[in-house]
Amino acid sequence: LAKTTQPISMDSYEGQEVNITCSHNNIATNDYITWYQQFPSQGPRFIIQGYKTKVTNEVASLFIPADRKSSTLSLPRVSLSDTAVYYCLVVNTDKLIFGTGTRLQVFP
Amino acid sequence: GAVVSQHPSWVICKSGTSVKIECRSLDFQATTMFWYRQFPKQSLMLMATSNEGSKATYEQGVEKDKFLINHASLTLSTLTVTSAHPEDSSFYICSAPKAGNSGANVLTFGAGSRLTVL
Numbered sequence: 001l002a003k004t005t006q007p008i009s010m011d012s013y014e015g016q017e018v019n020i021t022c023s024h025n026n027i028a029t030n031d032y033i034t035w036y037q038q039f040p041s042q043g044p045r046f047i048i049q050g051y052k053t054k055v056t057n058e059v060a061s062l063f064i065p066a067d068r069k070s071s072t073l074s075l076p077r078v079s080l081s082d083t084a085v086y087y088c089l090v091v092n093t094d095k096l097i098f099g100t101g102t103r104l105q106v107f108p
Numbered sequence: 109g110a111v112v113s114q115h116p117s118w119v120i121c122k123s124g125t126s127v128k129i130e131c132r133s134l135d136f137q138a139t140t141m142f143w144y145r146q147f148p149k150q151s152l153m154l155m156a157t158s159n160e161g162s163k164a165t166y167e168q169g170v171e172k173d174k175f176l177i178n179h180a181s182l183t184l185s186t187l188t189v190t191s192a193h194p195e196d197s198s199f200y201i202c203s204a205p206k207a208g209n210s211g212a213n214v215l216t217f218g219a220g221s222r223l224t225v226l
Binding site for chain 1: 112114142144151152153154199201203212214215216217218219220222
């Protein structure tokens with residue numbers, strides 16, 4: 001399973017765009033990149049998934065360069081409620097191994 | 109959308125007793141479910157893969173006799189923490205895969221069960 005590396009923590013202010021980058025140098029051809037969000041004492045929640053280039057949904061955008069060795073989760077205009085831990089995972093099977101995640105703190 | 113229900117959301121028990129946690133996929137069938145454990149300020153640790161109609165597959169270091177998993181139907185998996193001790197106190201989370209829009213499966217997680225062993 002491809003190992004992921006992401007910043008331990010990030011700070012931002014309300015209304016700003018936040019970009020969280022994840023490195024996955026050993027990503028395999030069949031791997032997809034998936035991001036989850038977790039609030040304290042809750043199960044993780046799916047945010048977005050992609051294979052290459054750019055994916056956008058109502059919550060976020062996911063940018064994946066051509067070599068797929070990294071990916072960037074972009075959260076537009078964050079609010080206080082976006083304070084959470086964000087996990088980047090790469091997987092081609094069902095079993096997901098979580099890395100350390102990035103703890104995002106949004107300030108007013 | 110896919111919904112996974114977990115029960116109980118929290119439980120307190122005495123040392124030496126057993127506790128059962130249920131995980132249900134409400135609007136889809138799950139032949140496979142995953143159980144995770146999470147300690148405070150730490151990431152999720154995969155404990156085992158629950159397989160409908162067959163034995164669960166445990167990750168290295170997880171005692172199968174300690175954490176009994178039963179997956180008797182396509183919508184229900186249970187985790188029983190046997191002879192619980194204070195060090196078993198943790199946040200237990202289940203999940204089930206479902207096909208996503210991109211082509212790969214996406215895991216839907218339950219809300220988690222917080223176990224406190226006194």
